[in-house]
Amino acid sequence: MNFSDFLSDLKTKANELKTEVLKFKNKDFLEAAMAGSALIAMADGKISSEEKQKMIRFIENHDALSIFTTSDVIKAFQDFVGQIEFDKDIGEAKAFAALGKMKSNVEASRLLVRMIIAIASSDGNFDAQEQVVAAKIAKELALNLAEFGL
Numbered sequence: 001m002n003f004s005d006f007l008s009d010l011k012t013k014a015n016e017l018k019t020e021v022l023k024f025k026n027k028d029f030l031e032a033a034m035a036g037s038a039l040i041a042m043a044d045g046k047i048s049s050e051e052k053q054k055m056i057r058f059i060e061n062h063d064a065l066s067i068f069t070t071s072d073v074i075k076a077f078q079d080f081v082g083q084i085e086f087d088k089d090i091g092e093a094k095a096f097a098a099l100g101k102m103k104s105n106v107e108a109s110r111l112l113v114r115m116i117i118a119i120a121s122s123d124g125n126f127d128a129q130e131q132v133v134a135a136k137i138a139k140e141l142a143l144n145l146a147e148f149g150l
Helices: 003-041 049-061 070-086 088-100 106-121 128-140
Strands: none
Touching (some): 003 049, 003 106, 049 106, 106 128
């Protein structure tokens, strides 16, 4: 192996390690985002394709989360949805626990609430049940409801 191949190989391995570190660092945010997405998408009793698409687009366009594959995102979302469907109380408790990990990061918390409101509104209607769930999420994150029109 010549020196340029060695450097190229080293650079590739360094980039792979950086990606893995970023995934680890942002895993809590991904979990919180998917927990909030599942809660808001299920608020009205049905998950629309518009809500799913909005959630995926958000993750793909967010720098800190774009490192995750679409299949990682979908799996995390489906895990929260499945837990809520299996046992609503326990599933919601787990979702709120994931959201609670972001409470100390006000910037991330605000971003999460904006994201869930955008997801809820993606079908053209931010209904009363969705507003109640969005308000609960904002309260869990210790945010001012008025900031989001809730």
